[in-house]
Amino acid sequence: MEEVKLxxxxxxxxxNAKLPPGxxxxxxxxxxxxxSENLIEGFESSDDALVYSLGDGRVLIxxxxxxxxxxxxxxLFGQIAAANAISDIxxxxxxxxxxxxxxxxxSCLDISVMRRIMEGAIAKxxxxxxxxxxxxxxxxxxxxxxxxxTGFADECDVWSNKGARAGDAVILxxxxxxxxxxxxxKAGESDAAEAIEQxxxxxxxxxxxxAGLSVHAAxxxxxxxxxxxxxxxxxxxxxxxxxxxxxxxxxPGAEDAARFGFVPEGRYTNEDYxxxxxxxxxxxxxxxxxxxxxxxxxxxxxxxxxPEDADEYLKNSGFAFRIGEVIxxxxxxxxxx
Amino acid sequence: MKxxxxxxxxxxxxxxxxxxxxxxxxxxxTVIVDNRASKENVTRYATALGYKVKTEEGSGxxxxxxxK
Numbered sequence: 001m002e003e004v005k006l007x008x009x010x011x012x013x014x015x016n017a018k019l020p021p022g023x024x025x026x027x028x029x030x031x032x033x034x035x036s037e038n039l040i041e042g043f044e045s046s047d048d049a050l051v052y053s054l055g056d057g058r059v060l061i062x063x064x065x066x067x068x069x070x071x072x073x074x075x076l077f078g079q080i081a082a083a084n085a086i087s088d089i090x091x092x093x094x095x096x097x098x099x100x101x102x103x104x105x106x107s108c109l110d111i112s113v114m115r116r117i118m119e120g121a122i123a124k125x126x127x128x129x130x131x132x133x134x135x136x137x138x139x140x141x142x143x144x145x146x147x148x149x150t151g152f153a154d155e156c157d158v159w160s161n162k163g164a165r166a167g168d169a170v171i172l173x174x175x176x177x178x179x180x181x182x183x184x185x186k187a188g189e190s191d192a193a194e195a196i197e198q199x200x201x202x203x204x205x206x207x208x209x210x211a212g213l214s215v216h217a218a219x220x221x222x223x224x225x226x227x228x229x230x231x232x233x234x235x236x237x238x239x240x241x242x243x244x245x246x247x248x249x250x251x252p253g254a255e256d257a258a259r260f261g262f263v264p265e266g267r268y269t270n271e272d273y274x275x276x277x278x279x280x281x282x283x284x285x286x287x288x289x290x291x292x293x294x295x296x297x298x299x300x301x302x303x304x305x306x307p308e309d310a311d312e313y314l315k316n317s318g319f320a321f322r323i324g325e326v327i328x329x330x331x332x333x334x335x336x337x
Numbered sequence: 338m339k340x341x342x343x344x345x346x347x348x349x350x351x352x353x354x355x356x357x358x359x360x361x362x363x364x365x366x367t368v369i370v371d372n373r374a375s376k377e378n379v380t381r382y383a384t385a386l387g388y389k390v391k392t393e394e395g396s397g398x399x400x401x402x403x404x405k
Binding site for chain 1: 348349350372379
């Protein structure tokens with residue numbers, strides 16, 4: 001089989017390829033909203049997925065996510081894209097069940113590459129108990145792949161981004177730094193092995209470990225960075241999220257990647273959009289700001305829980321860590337100190 | 338001073354190009370960048386290596402004067 005470097009075909013990759021949040025709001029704000037009495041979460045709430053009541057106490061949760069490759073291996077790319085797309089269902093407290101694939105594929109690539117991407121996605125979906133049951137394929141200059149995923153939950157168990165309360169602990173279930181490390185990787189400066197392993201890890205355990213505990217709000221951390229996704233929760237919940245920088249955990253090499261300028265473009269558009277929404281203490285360096293605003297791909301769940309539930313959760317979840325707390329709304333929706 | 342034009346390239350390409358160019362001209366060079374991410378990232382790279390960076394804004398681009 002002809003060797004193919006998937007990342008050499010794309011301009012931006014992973015969740016870094018998201019449109020800047022400012023542009024997205026300009027395009028979508030105040031569009032006529034879809035009216036349906038069964039629709040519980042729709043366009044307006046900037047949540048991770050739509051939530052639709054099935055009328056029997058259960059809800060259907062629907063999400064779609066696709067992006068250009070951040071790794072050269074097609075099987076790994078399929079795994080990462082699937083883990084990333086399915087994550088939105090976990091971030092809503094749902095059980096993912098069904099998916100359809102979205103594939104953009106260049107004619108210059110051997111068709112066996114498409115098969116390997118699908119094999120990776122099917123393997124990862126199976127790990128999540130998800131069946132990929134169809135899809136759609138386009139010819140395109142740049143490869144892109146992802147899934148539209150359907151999940152289910154009991155209506156009372158759905159997590160949204162609007163329930164965070166003052167006093168809640170803030171928990172993150174994966175380390176940060178995937179966007180920085182994959183930019184360094186694209187430049188041949190890092191093998192990014194740990195970042196790749198983390199990106200293809202499902203958020204299944206992170207979600208399931210919260211069963212029986214009180215989760216007031218949840219989301220996952222992807223292209224809009226820890227700062228952007230924290231802001232979405234702070235805005236929807238009417239609170240301030242206070243992040244303790246020293247409690248954040250970064251993948252090894254992420255800080256050096258930032259210091260040497262392997263910083264994804266999305267970091268700059270994220271900060272532009274969030275400039276008046278996030279307050280970062282002056283003591284933090286440009287490198288530390290890079291680490292806060294850089295897009296993540298297939299990042300962890302951000303959970304907001306009462307402190308005693310957070311303690312219980314952390315006891316059983318060695319991969320997760322507490323990164324801050326929720327306080328009454330102050331001047332800025334997100335603060336870092 | 339030697340000049341490197343990275344116009345039309347997006348990150349991390351301009352940083353890789355600067356890295357190669359600085360190996361050939363370790364005393365410094367001028368790097369032309371045409372987008373903000375490249376301006377910031379090339380500046381970070383050169384600064385991390387201990388170079389000084391002076392920035393001049395052109396029309397639709399920036400000239401980064403990198404020197405010891």
